[in-house]
Amino acid sequence: YLVRALPLKDIEGKIVKWYGTNTDVHHQKELEQQKDNFLGIASHELKTPVTSLKAYAQVMEAMFKRSGDLKNADLLGKMNKQVDRLTSLIKDLLDVTKINAGRLQFNNAGFDFNEMVEEVIEDVQRTSSKHIIVKKLNFNKEIFGDRERICQVVTNLLTNAVKYSPDANEVIIYTEDHNTTVQVCVQDFGIGISKEKTDHVFEQFYRVSGNKEHTFPGLGLGLYISSEIVKRLNGRIWVNSVVNKGSTFCFSIPVRQEIPF
Ligand code: ADP
Numbered sequence: 593y594l595v596r597a598l599p600l601k602d603i604e605g606k607i608v609k610w611y612g613t614n615t616d617v618h619h620q621k622e623l624e625q626q627k628d629n630f631l632g633i634a635s636h637e638l639k640t641p642v643t644s645l646k647a648y649a650q651v652m653e654a655m656f657k658r659s660g661d662l663k664n665a666d667l668l669g670k671m672n673k674q675v676d677r678l679t680s681l682i683k684d685l686l687d688v689t690k691i692n693a694g695r696l697q698f699n700n701a702g703f704d705f706n707e708m709v710e711e712v713i714e715d716v717q718r719t720s721s722k723h724i725i726v727k728k729l730n731f732n733k734e735i736f737g738d739r740e741r742i743c744q745v746v747t748n749l750l751t752n753a754v755k756y757s758p759d760a761n762e763v764i765i766y767t768e769d770h771n772t773t774v775q776v777c778v779q780d781f782g783i784g785i786s787k788e789k790t791d792h793v794f795e796q797f798y799r800v801s802g803n804k805e806h807t808f809p810g811l812g813l814g815l816y817i818s819s820e821i822v823k824r825l826n827g828r829i830w831v832n833s834v835v836n837k838g839s840t841f842c843f844s845i846p847v848r849q850e851i852p853f
Contacts, residue, residue: 599611635682635685639682685813687817698849699738705767708742712746712747723762724750724762726765746765750778755808755810756782757838758783760781763778772846773845779838780838781837781838784833786800793831794815
């Protein structure tokens with residue numbers, strides 16, 4: 593039970609009576625738990641058929657290519673892309689259930705930070721005609737942490753920058769070496785976010801309303817997952833944004849993860 597009490601005082605300030613309310617938070621917690629369980633089971637069950645769908649579509653695309661049937665190969669290519677989107681949505685849902693259950697795993701190892709950032713850029717560039725510009729990437733930094741999770745954060749910020757700046761020609765990614773930490777900023781010249789809403793964008797399932805949500809698909813999980821990853825890495829994530837001018841999302845993490853997860 594959550595108990596809230598307010599004192600009723602007389603003119604001398606002496607408490608003469610307490611007003612109290614008891615709220616049953618147990619029921620709320622149970623509902624929350626049920627939601628998390630459902631999310632976990634549903635995303636796990638969705639993963640299996642989507643994984644085989646992907647395998648079949650890949651085989652078929654290769655077959656059509658080999659036989660010179662480019663029209664069907666192109667169709668299968670499109671299908672593959674949609675399956676990839678589905679896979680990434682399911683992955684996000686699975687990550688959220690892991691975070692909520694405190695079961696998000698980290699596998700730390702040494703890796704080349706620049707190479708990882710370049711890999712993300714190449715990946716995002718493949719599906720976007722926008723010019724992705726890299727600045728200050730000229731440092732060699734071997735960092736110790738979970739490459740895949742850090743990659744996930746950079747990917748989320750970069751895909752959002754591309755997605756939420758439909759009329760802009762470029763996106764800039766800055767990387768900075770601060771000796772004991774590395775910092776990555778992604779700047780876009782897109783729709784921006786108003787001040788009061790920037791406080792909420794890192795919350796679970798939060799999406800800015802009035803954004804014509806349907807033109808920008810998503811579940812509102814990427815930034816939540818990113819901020820949870822950065823938090824676990826003892827780093828910081830933040831945003832500066834101006835409506836109709838654009839946003840800059842940054843994060844900074846220690847170059848060495850001391851605590852083995
Ligand atoms: P999604 O993009 O799937 O909705 P995210 O968690 O990545 O989920 O982002 C949450 C919300 O924050 C988005 O719905 C969008 O309203 C806002 N947002 C995120 N990145 C940007 C950006 N670069 N520019 C403008 N708004 C953004």
